[in-house]
Amino acid sequence: MDPSGSPQGKTAWLSSPYRTPPEGKGTDYAGYPAMDDATATESVTHFHKLGWPVFAHTNGDAACEQFIRAAAAARGDARGGDPREFVMIHAQMVREDQLDEMARLGIMPTFFVTHTYYWGDWHRDNVLGPERAARISPLASARRRKIRFSLHNDSPVAPIRSMVLIWSAVNRLTLSGKVLGPEQRVPVEAALQAVTIDAAYQYGEEGTKGSLRAGKLADLVILNRNPLKVDAMELRDIEIIRTVSHGIPIYERPQPLS
Ligand SMILES: [Zn+2]
Incomplete structure (x- = not known):
C-alpha cells in the first residue's frame, strides 16, 4: 500500500509546507495524499481482518498520520x-508525538536511513530546512521508546549495501560530509540489530533467521573486520569475505593475485 511519494521528489505528504516549493507551486505546498482517509482506513482494515501484515x-x-489513524481504526479497541x-x-x-502513538498502538517502522547520506544536504538546504531534516529517519527517538525497527535500502533507489546502512545509522553523514541530526545517531550494536534480528522479527522469521543459534538457518556473512571494533567512519569499508546461505557457502571474496 502506498499513501505517499518521496520527500526528495517533493511529493511526500507533509503537515507543513516544503521549504522550497517545486516549480509552479505556492509557498503553502505540502505535497499531497496518494489516497483519501476513507480508502486508507478501508484497505488497512480489510487486510488486517484477513490476518495479513x-x-x-x-x-x-x-x-x-494517515497510516496511524488507519491502523488505530483497524485495531478498534485492541491497543x-x-x-x-x-x-x-x-x-x-x-x-x-507519532512515535509515542506507534509505541502505544503497536506499529513498527522500517527506516531508509541512508536518506541522510544520499539526500541529506538536499533535505536540509532545500526540501525541509535544517530542523526537520535533522529528524529524518529518527532512529534514536524510536529506540528511546523501545520501538524495534529495521533498516532497508529501498533498492534500486539506493544500492544494496548493508554496511553503508550501518555506517549511515551510526554516523549520519551527508554526501558533503556534514553530520545531519547528530542526536539521532545510534550505537553500532543497535544498527546491527536492525539489519539482523529485528529485521527477521519484522517478517516473523526470528525463529529461523537473524541471530546465530543452533537450529536456525545459518544465513550469514563473514566480515573482514569486526564492526564493533573498527572506527565508526570505517564501517562502510568493511568487506564481506564469505556469504553462507542455509549453511552452505555461496560466495567467497576472490583472493587478490599475489
Ligand atoms: Zn519508497
Missing part, C-alpha cells in the same frame, strides 16, 4: 497488539 509506504508526516501487523515503510519524517 500491512506494510505501508509512508514518507511525509501527514502520510504517517498495543503485535507491532508487526502494521509496518511503516521509510517513516522518513515520523514525528515524536
Whole structure:
C-alpha cells in the first residue's frame, strides 16, 4: 500500500509546507495524499481482518498520520497488539508525538536511513530546512521508546549495501560530509540489530533467521573486520569475505593475485 511519494521528489505528504516549493507551486505546498482517509482506513482494515501484515509506504508526516489513524481504526479497541501487523515503510519524517502513538498502538517502522547520506544536504538546504531534516529517519527517538525497527535500502533507489546502512545509522553523514541530526545517531550494536534480528522479527522469521543459534538457518556473512571494533567512519569499508546461505557457502571474496 502506498499513501505517499518521496520527500526528495517533493511529493511526500507533509503537515507543513516544503521549504522550497517545486516549480509552479505556492509557498503553502505540502505535497499531497496518494489516497483519501476513507480508502486508507478501508484497505488497512480489510487486510488486517484477513490476518495479513500491512506494510505501508509512508514518507511525509501527514502520510504517517494517515497510516496511524488507519491502523488505530483497524485495531478498534485492541491497543498495543503485535507491532508487526502494521509496518511503516521509510517513516522518513515520523514525528515524536507519532512515535509515542506507534509505541502505544503497536506499529513498527522500517527506516531508509541512508536518506541522510544520499539526500541529506538536499533535505536540509532545500526540501525541509535544517530542523526537520535533522529528524529524518529518527532512529534514536524510536529506540528511546523501545520501538524495534529495521533498516532497508529501498533498492534500486539506493544500492544494496548493508554496511553503508550501518555506517549511515551510526554516523549520519551527508554526501558533503556534514553530520545531519547528530542526536539521532545510534550505537553500532543497535544498527546491527536492525539489519539482523529485528529485521527477521519484522517478517516473523526470528525463529529461523537473524541471530546465530543452533537450529536456525545459518544465513550469514563473514566480515573482514569486526564492526564493533573498527572506527565508526570505517564501517562502510568493511568487506564481506564469505556469504553462507542455509549453511552452505555461496560466495567467497576472490583472493587478490599475489
Ligand atoms: Zn519508497
